Amino acid sequence: xxxxxxxxxxxxxxxxxxxxxxxxxxxxxxxxxxxxxxxxxxxxxxxxxxxxxxxxxxxxxxxxxxxxxxxxxxxxxxxxxxxxxxxxxxxxxxxxxxxxxxxxxxxxxxxxxxxxxxxxxxxxxxxxxxxxxxxxxxxxxxxxxxxxxxxxxxxxxxxxxxxxxxxxxxxxxxxxxxxxxxxxxxxxxxxxxxxxxxxxxxxxx
Amino acid sequence: xxxxxxxxxxxxxxxxxxxxxxxxxxxxxxxxxxxxxxxxxxxxxxxxxxxxxxxxxxxxxxxxxxxxxxxxxxxxxxxxxxxxxxxxxxxxxxxxxxxxxxxxxxxxxxxxxxxxxxxxxxxxxxxxxxxxxxxxxxxxxxxxxxxxxxxxxxxxxxxxxxxxxxxxxxxxxxxxxxxxxxxxxxxxxxxxxxxxxxxxxxxxx
DNA sequence: GTGTATAATGAATGAACATTCATGGCGTGA
DNA sequence: TCACGCCATGAATGTTCATTCATTATACAC
Numbered sequence: 028x029x030x031x032x033x034x035x036x037x038x039x040x041x042x043x044x045x046x047x048x049x050x051x052x053x054x055x056x057x058x059x060x061x062x063x064x065x066x067x068x069x070x071x072x073x074x075x076x077x078x079x080x081x082x083x084x085x086x087x088x089x090x091x092x093x094x095x096x097x098x099x100x101x102x103x104x105x106x107x108x109x110x111x112x113x114x115x116x117x118x119x120x121x122x123x124x125x126x127x128x129x130x131x132x133x134x135x136x137x138x139x140x141x142x143x144x145x146x147x148x149x150x151x152x153x154x155x156x157x158x159x160x161x162x163x164x165x166x167x168x169x170x171x172x173x174x175x176x177x178x179x180x181x182x183x184x185x186x187x188x189x190x191x192x193x194x195x196x197x198x199x200x201x202x203x204x205x206x207x208x209x210x211x212x213x214x215x216x217x218x219x220x221x222x223x224x225x226x227x228x229x230x231x232x
Numbered sequence: 233x234x235x236x237x238x239x240x241x242x243x244x245x246x247x248x249x250x251x252x253x254x255x256x257x258x259x260x261x262x263x264x265x266x267x268x269x270x271x272x273x274x275x276x277x278x279x280x281x282x283x284x285x286x287x288x289x290x291x292x293x294x295x296x297x298x299x300x301x302x303x304x305x306x307x308x309x310x311x312x313x314x315x316x317x318x319x320x321x322x323x324x325x326x327x328x329x330x331x332x333x334x335x336x337x338x339x340x341x342x343x344x345x346x347x348x349x350x351x352x353x354x355x356x357x358x359x360x361x362x363x364x365x366x367x368x369x370x371x372x373x374x375x376x377x378x379x380x381x382x383x384x385x386x387x388x389x390x391x392x393x394x395x396x397x398x399x400x401x402x403x404x405x406x407x408x409x410x411x412x413x414x415x416x417x418x419x420x421x422x423x424x425x426x427x428x429x430x431x432x433x434x435x436x437x
Numbered sequence: 438g439t440g441t442a443t444a445a446t447g448a449a450t451g452a453a454c455a456t457t458c459a460t461g462g463c464g465t466g467a
Numbered sequence: 468t469c470a471c472g473c474c475a476t477g478a479a480t481g482t483t484c485a486t487t488c489a490t491t492a493t494a495c496a497c
Contacts, residue, residue: 062269063269064267064268064269064270065269188409188413189409189422189425192405192406192408192409193402193405193429195405195408196401196402196403196404196405196406196408197398197401197402197405198401199401199404199405200397200398200400200401200402200404201397201401203397203400203401204393204394204397208393217394220394224398224433227433228429228432228433
């Protein structure tokens with residue numbers, strides 16, 4: 028029987044792909060809950076409802092699995108960044124979109140994204156080293172955004188690198204505030220408040 | 233021989249105290265470098281130049297040791313907060329002092345303080361739970377500060393809790409910026425820039 | 438139904454690590 | 468000099484956990 032799907036994948040292969048994804052998602056949940064060293068492969072297996080050995084049919088090692096979780100999220104993040112942020116004409120709007128995106132991914136990936144994202148170099152832990160390239164690309168995008176705003180004369184003259192880090196810090200604070208004092212009600216309101224406050228700073232008056 | 237010191241401690245006791253402190257400081261360095269699960273008691277022993285068993289003469293367990301490191305830094309932080317921040321008459325000045333303090337402790341405790349401080353609840357890791365009380369007290373202090381500023385009419389009307397989290401986020405971003413792009417030169421300049429930017433926001437115009 | 442290929446399983450293995458404790462050394466007082 | 472405590476020591480112990488692999492189940496072709 029030949030693969031007749033658009034994707035060029037047989038049912039078998041699609042099933043295999045689904046299993047892989049299920050393991051990845053289970054792993055994400057467990058890593059988020061227990062941290063890298065705190066999670067055992069067995070706990071991931073239980074969460075994914077597979078046997079330990081099966082995990083190893085898909086991933087070379089626990090480390091490989093962790094890296095795969097990171098890369099999946101990192102890639103997703105970068106894609107959304109290009110779709111939602113880099114397409115904005117107006118730099119102010121683009122920065123607003125960064126905050127929105129942060130909230131969106133936080134909702135989708137819960138604690139793991141926070142973990143992934145509070146990023147920066149904590150110690151020289153080789154675990155966090157895996158996240159660094161993403162973090163750096165992200166900062167680079169932000170810097171570019173601000174630079175453009177300055178060049179176009181809509182933002183004040185400030186070190187774009189500095190502002191990039193501030194965007195990061197403020198969106199961290201925003202999600203942390205929400206996580207710790209989730210007023211249940213309006214995340215939207217919070218985001219608008221944050222955007223307004225931040226852009227008031229940046230915009231040329 | 234009786235204890236004749238002002239402290240009421242014999243030489244023996246003072247020596248014991250020094251050893252305890254040396255272990256604590258070695259542990260801080262290693263935990264900062266390798267993370268909680270990544271550090272072995274043996275690596276701490278080596279760093280402190282004691283044998284493993286000796287560590288256990290001072291601390292019940294690895295966990296106890298880690299908690300002790302946290303509490304030591306947390307207490308120090310709270311003390312400095314009271315000394316440097318809460319004594320400021322002017323609320324703006326007080327918030328400026330928070331940034332200064334953050335930089336000071338970052339310099340003194342290096343990566344560990346960043347680790348300790350990027351705080352908030354990452355997963356439900358019981359390790360980080362130890363930091364939470366300190367984090368909460370800290371946020372409470374900040375909130376009080378802002379509230380006072382608003383009451384006295386020097387700050388705009390904003391949710392003081394929100395501002396408290398923003399102070400936290402911005403000082404994280406500041407130290408991260410410095411850590412990743414340490415221009416060698418002026419941390420002082422960076423702090424002033426950060427203070428000025430942040431307070432411009434907050435101050436009633 | 439039988440044979441074959443592919444995937445899932447989980448008990449077994451070995452390494453890493455927290456913790457213990459029997460031993461040894463050193464300073465102090467007699 | 469000897470005896471007594473107090474620490475320091477690090478080899479030994481038991482546990483936890485990543486990883487392997489021989490076995491079993493499943494799906495499919497004929």
